[in-house]
Amino acid sequence: MNFANWLSSLPGVTSLGMIWGIMAIGVFLTYKILDIADLTVDGSICTGAAVCTVLVLAGVNIWLAMLAAILAGMLCGLITGLAHTLLGIPAILAGILTQLMLWSINLVILGKANVALLGKQDKLLISNLTENILKTNLILLALVLAVIALLYWFFGTELGASLRATGNNLSMSRAQGINTGFTKVLGLMLSNGLVALAGALLAQNNGAADINMGRGAIVIGLAAVIVGEAVVSRISGNFFIKLLGVILGGIIYWLVFQTVIFFGIDSDLLKLLSALVVMIFLGVPYVKKKYFPAARRKGGNRNA
Numbered sequence: 001m002n003f004a005n006w007l008s009s010l011p012g013v014t015s016l017g018m019i020w021g022i023m024a025i026g027v028f029l030t031y032k033i034l035d036i037a038d039l040t041v042d043g044s045i046c047t048g049a050a051v052c053t054v055l056v057l058a059g060v061n062i063w064l065a066m067l068a069a070i071l072a073g074m075l076c077g078l079i080t081g082l083a084h085t086l087l088g089i090p091a092i093l094a095g096i097l098t099q100l101m102l103w104s105i106n107l108v109i110l111g112k113a114n115v116a117l118l119g120k121q122d123k124l125l126i127s128n129l130t131e132n133i134l135k136t137n138l139i140l141l142a143l144v145l146a147v148i149a150l151l152y153w154f155f156g157t158e159l160g161a162s163l164r165a166t167g168n169n170l171s172m173s174r175a176q177g178i179n180t181g182f183t184k185v186l187g188l189m190l191s192n193g194l195v196a197l198a199g200a201l202l203a204q205n206n207g208a209a210d211i212n213m214g215r216g217a218i219v220i221g222l223a224a225v226i227v228g229e230a231v232v233s234r235i236s237g238n239f240f241i242k243l244l245g246v247i248l249g250g251i252i253y254w255l256v257f258q259t260v261i262f263f264g265i266d267s268d269l270l271k272l273l274s275a276l277v278v279m280i281f282l283g284v285p286y287v288k289k290k291y292f293p294a295a296r297r298k299g300g301n302r303n304a
Helices: 003-008 010-033 041-057 062-085 091-110 130-154 158-168 170-175 180-206 217-232 239-262 267-291
Strands: 114-116 208-210
Touching: 003 010, 003 239, 010 041, 010 130, 010 158, 010 180, 010 217, 010 239, 041 062, 041 091, 041 114, 041 180, 041 208, 041 217, 062 091, 062 180, 130 180, 130 239, 158 170, 158 180, 170 180, 180 208, 217 239, 217 267, 239 267
Parallel strands: none
Antiparallel strands: 114 208
């Protein structure tokens, strides 16, 4: 691949980054707000893609198909949430169990391992075809801004504040009369609804839904969240900016992927690199705190 080809691929990278950015916002809701590592997303992203694909092939309007995909994703989150809150299963294990169930469910929905959207390109909302890439990016940008605006509004409401409080301090939230079981389930439903929306968009962008398309999704989502946070943390702590940072993290992730291909590095190693990036970013704060404690401010002892 030459540099000109790399430049020409950037619009497609941007659209892919925004799609995975929406997925990463779903990961952000559970990982950063609820303080839960939810592995359901590896299955629910494929569920969204499968439901959308099957409905479009059946002649259903694309907007209704995407809405159905979101609802299916929320149902996935509901299963994980109820397993965690009602059955007492640890959240990470509940996510793994739901993901395992979704493998079979997704296969039943699709009917086979891979289903293409043949002859339905004109019915789709987005496409990765070169002549449609500008339109695709504008539509995705509008969707991204709509998602962020809705989440910004929701988390400013009393219910949204209760959800954030649950992640910040579970015991104090219960003491304040918040039904933390309900807020956990709600957070998992919102998260997986967004992940399924990303899956529906990804199926349209790829022109097909594949049973393996969600494999490693949690790593990509975490990478986008962590990279995005690193980029915008010094700019502003505003919640709206944080969500924009997650989208930016998704774009940066796929830009790195494209650059890896450009330099001739085996793309099969990308997930290894992604895992290492996530591991480093997660470990750096602990290492800095333990081995490089911040020096006291000058005059700190005098003013104590």
